[in-house]
Amino acid sequence: MAFLEITGLNKAFKGHAIIRDLSVAVEKGEFLVVFGQSGSGKTVLLRLIAGMLQADAGDVRLDGQSLLGVNPEYRDIGMAFQNYALYPHMTAFENIASPLRSRNVPEDEVQKRVHDTARLLRIDHVIDHLPRALSQGQKQRTALGRSLVGRPAVLLLDDPLRNVDAKIRYEMRLELPRLLRSFESTVIYVTQDYKEAMALGDRIAVLVDGTFQQVASPHAVYDAPNNTRIARLFGDPPINLLSVRPAGTAHGLTMRIADTMVALPQTDEALVGRECMLGIRSENVGVSLESTSGIPVTIDAITPLNNRLVMLLRCTDGTEVFASCPQGGPLEGLRGRHQAWADFDLAHALFFDTNDGARL
Amino acid sequence: MQGKSVLRAVSLVLIGLFFLFPLFWVFLMSFMTNADILRNPPSVIFSPTLHNYGALISGNLGTVVGTQKIDYMLNLFNSFVLSSGSVILSLILGVPAAYAFARFKFRLGEDMAFTLLSFRFAPPLLVLLPLLIYFQQMGLYDTYFGLIWVYQLITLPLVLWIVRGYFEDVSEDIELAYRLDGHSWLQTFLRISIPLARPGIAAAALLSFIFAWNNFIFALILGSSSVQPVTVGALAFITASGIEYGQIAAALVLSIVPTLILALFTQRYLVEGLSLGAIKG
Numbered sequence: 001m002a003f004l005e006i007t008g009l010n011k012a013f014k015g016h017a018i019i020r021d022l023s024v025a026v027e028k029g030e031f032l033v034v035f036g037q038s039g040s041g042k043t044v045l046l047r048l049i050a051g052m053l054q055a056d057a058g059d060v061r062l063d064g065q066s067l068l069g070v071n072p073e074y075r076d077i078g079m080a081f082q083n084y085a086l087y088p089h090m091t092a093f094e095n096i097a098s099p100l101r102s103r104n105v106p107e108d109e110v111q112k113r114v115h116d117t118a119r120l121l122r123i124d125h126v127i128d129h130l131p132r133a134l135s136q137g138q139k140q141r142t143a144l145g146r147s148l149v150g151r152p153a154v155l156l157l158d159d160p161l162r163n164v165d166a167k168i169r170y171e172m173r174l175e176l177p178r179l180l181r182s183f184e185s186t187v188i189y190v191t192q193d194y195k196e197a198m199a200l201g202d203r204i205a206v207l208v209d210g211t212f213q214q215v216a217s218p219h220a221v222y223d224a225p226n227n228t229r230i231a232r233l234f235g236d237p238p239i240n241l242l243s244v245r246p247a248g249t250a251h252g253l254t255m256r257i258a259d260t261m262v263a264l265p266q267t268d269e270a271l272v273g274r275e276c277m278l279g280i281r282s283e284n285v286g287v288s289l290e291s292t293s294g295i296p297v298t299i300d301a302i303t304p305l306n307n308r309l310v311m312l313l314r315c316t317d318g319t320e321v322f323a324s325c326p327q328g329g330p331l332e333g334l335r336g337r338h339q340a341w342a343d344f345d346l347a348h349a350l351f352f353d354t355n356d357g358a359r360l
Numbered sequence: 361m362q363g364k365s366v367l368r369a370v371s372l373v374l375i376g377l378f379f380l381f382p383l384f385w386v387f388l389m390s391f392m393t394n395a396d397i398l399r400n401p402p403s404v405i406f407s408p409t410l411h412n413y414g415a416l417i418s419g420n421l422g423t424v425v426g427t428q429k430i431d432y433m434l435n436l437f438n439s440f441v442l443s444s445g446s447v448i449l450s451l452i453l454g455v456p457a458a459y460a461f462a463r464f465k466f467r468l469g470e471d472m473a474f475t476l477l478s479f480r481f482a483p484p485l486l487v488l489l490p491l492l493i494y495f496q497q498m499g500l501y502d503t504y505f506g507l508i509w510v511y512q513l514i515t516l517p518l519v520l521w522i523v524r525g526y527f528e529d530v531s532e533d534i535e536l537a538y539r540l541d542g543h544s545w546l547q548t549f550l551r552i553s554i555p556l557a558r559p560g561i562a563a564a565a566l567l568s569f570i571f572a573w574n575n576f577i578f579a580l581i582l583g584s585s586s587v588q589p590v591t592v593g594a595l596a597f598i599t600a601s602g603i604e605y606g607q608i609a610a611a612l613v614l615s616i617v618p619t620l621i622l623a624l625f626t627q628r629y630l631v632e633g634l635s636l637g638a639i640k641g
Contacts, residue, residue, distance in 0.1 A: 052536045072539040079540050085533035089555050102542030146541070 003028035009058035033201030078152035084143040086131040099150030137168040228357035237322040258315030279350035285323035286343040294341035389609035412610035435593030443572040446511035454519035462527035515568035526560025590615040
């Protein structure tokens with residue numbers, strides 16, 4: 001039995017379902033990232049786990065014990081809020097000390113643990129300040145310290161890096177896993193930044209329309225998304241999705257992409273003759289100015305992004321495709337429109353059902 | 361630009377004079393004899409006297425036909441008891457109720473809140489007669505408790521509606537955070553919600569104190585001189601032998617001072633933006 005088990009969770013507001021039949025099992029010490037866009041129900045899910053909201057149906061079990069009807073203060077759950085939710089009339093010290101105060105920890109122990117935590121988070125020099133005198137990064141660390149200091153069984157982090165500037169965000173992204181490991185926390189981390197999800201999570205749970213449509217390792221979610229919606233959420237530029245109908249020939253499968261016939265390395269007979277969506281990521285589309293093989297395209301635009309060049313290609317039938325390649329190649333510095341040839345690396349191709357978007 | 365600000369200053373002074381002059385004149389009158397006050401044309405040059413204050417404090421009202429006993433100091437004390445009693449009771453009842461109305465959705469909640477507010481709409485005269493009969497039957501007539509009870513019609517809706525707004529502004533996340541730290545609902549209410557709504561509670565307390573202090577009609581009908589406040593007590597200065605303007609002025613000044621001090625004292629809380637920096641921003 002898993003450490004934290006959520007089964008069949010449902011929550012609706014005014015007849016509008018926010019969480020639908022959501023289940024997941026989290027192991028002790030695991031770092032689970034809940035990834036979803038705004039409005040997908042992330043915050044409601046956290047509130048259901050924290051006990052702020054009551055579920056309409058389903059159960060949350062921690063270490064075998066059901067948390068249904070248990071008040072938030074008895075759940076042994078720590079939470080860091082996106083808006084920090086610091087107590088404005090208490091110093092950073094008292095903010096962090098709050099979980100210890102509720103348990104009547106002796107004063108010298110409180111002093112020690114708060115100062116240890118503050119040192120770890122590098123906010124010990126501002127420990128006597130009120131929240132309004134803290135910078136965004138310090139507030140965020142104070143909120144994190146408060147959620148950690150009591151060593152709760154489960155730590156909920158609600159997009160804690162959302163409101164801090166880019167420098168602190170990168171620092172924390174590097175620091176956080178080490179920090180959380182030292183506290184041996186079981187973590188549920190909510191974010192709407194797919195890169196953050198990929199960087200931090202042992203597993204990613206993709207929340208779409210109030211339910212987890214995929215719970216898997218970052219690699220699996222990226223390389224083998226369960227459906228087109230998940231495929232679109234991960235990757236920048238977004239994955240290319242083209243309508244195709246693979247056909248069987250004597251030499252294997254082929255299909256037509258923008259007036260050009262290409263051979264498929266896959267041998268899955270189920271694809272033959274079926275209308276489906278071909279998903280291929282930009283890094284699997286190679287572009288050459290000289291080649292004579294491949295699909296003829298026009299390079300409409302080139303822009304640098306994260307050390308890569310991203311190109312918008314237009315096929316002869318008007319289909320638009322994103323391609324990307326490392327910077328520094330022959331395409332660097334290209335201006336205006338150019339004729340070129342695109343080579344789809346179909347070993348990495350994904351096929352999805354046209355109707356429900358499920359991967360085939 | 362220069363001319364504009366001069367014009368602004370001048371008009372502010374004019375408006376200030378218009379509203380403050382009566383107060384200023386009352387203040388001067390409280391140091392005048394009746395003869396000085398009634399002189400025509402009036403003059404600001406006179407020999408000041410503390411006679412009016414002396415008469416109020418000693419309780420001997422000197423008129424042209426002799427002295428008359430008055431109990432203005434008792435009236436002042438009554439005003440204190442009634443106003444602070446009403447405010448304290450309203451805070452004890454109203455602050456938790458305001459929190460409930462702000463945080464929880466419950467059946468008839470809005471209706472209840474509105475009913476309480478509607479007490480402020482009804483003219484007091486409408487309910488006075490039945491109240492008088494009830495009060496006499498229940499033994500509440502001419503008691504502090506009876507008046508404090510009926511003053512809740514004035515103070516409770518004010519406290520409820522002002523404080524409710526402040527509780528609505530307290531972030532639910534902050535309360536949840538405190539609960540998750542392991543504190544009970546009551547501890548959260550006492551140590552988080554109330555401190556954060558403190559400016560609102562101070563404002564509501566001050567306003568309802570002033571409203572209670574200024575009330576006239578309830579105390580006039582529902583109490584005798586033993587519990588009546590300054591507003592009713594001032595009627596004693598209209599005597600058979602004439603109106604004692606100097607003593608009325610002195611009584612007025614004495615009755616303004618407590619609310620003035622209170623307002624100055626609570627001003628700090630009124631402007632203190634406690635929740636600043638609590639949430640991002």
